[in-house]
Amino acid sequence: MRASCHCGAVVLEVDDSFSQLTACNCSICGRLGALWAYTTQARVTVKHAPDALASYAWGDRTITFHHCRVCGCTTHYTGLGAQATDRVAVNARLLPLDPAAPVPVRRWDGRDSWSSLGVHDAWPW
Ligand SMILES: [Zn+2]
Numbered sequence: 001m002r003a004s005c006h007c008g009a010v011v012l013e014v015d016d017s018f019s020q021l022t023a024c025n026c027s028i029c030g031r032l033g034a035l036w037a038y039t040t041q042a043r044v045t046v047k048h049a050p051d052a053l054a055s056y057a058w059g060d061r062t063i064t065f066h067h068c069r070v071c072g073c074t075t076h077y078t079g080l081g082a083q084a085t086d087r088v089a090v091n092a093r094l095l096p097l098d099p100a101a102p103v104p105v106r107r108w109d110g111r112d113s114w115s116s117l118g119v120h121d122a123w124p125w
Contacts, residue, residue, distance in 0.1 A: 001014045003094040024109075041078075
C-alpha cells in the first residue's frame with residue numbers, strides 16, 4: 001500500500017495489512033486526529049522530496065512525529081532514543097483503504113488510563 005500526504009511530497013510504501021487502527025486521545029494525537037496503523041521499520045519505505053519531511057518530538061522524546069512541510073499532513077511516527085523499538089505508526093488516514101471494507105478503530109486512552117476503551121468506529125467510511 002502507498003500512503004501519501006495531500007501534496008505527494010511524502011510517500012510511504014507500506015508492505016503490510018491492518019485489521020485494527022488506533023485513535024488516541026493523548027495531548028498530541030487528540031490534536032492531530034490521526035488514526036494509527038502499527039507496523040515495523042522493515043515494512044515501510046519513506047520517500048520524500050528534499051527537505052519535505054519535518055519531525056516533532058517533545059517531553060521525554062521517546063517518539064517523534066513526522067509530517068510534510070509542504071501540506072502539513074502528519075504521515076507517521078517512529079521511536080526515538082535508546083529504548084526505541086522498530087515500530088512505525090502510519091497515519092491510516094493517508095492509506096488507500098477500501099470504504100467497502102472499513103477497518104475497526106480502537107480508542108486508546110493515552111490521556112489518562114493508558115488502556116484500550118474498545119472499538120467504537122471503523123475507517124474509512
Ligand atoms: Zn505534502
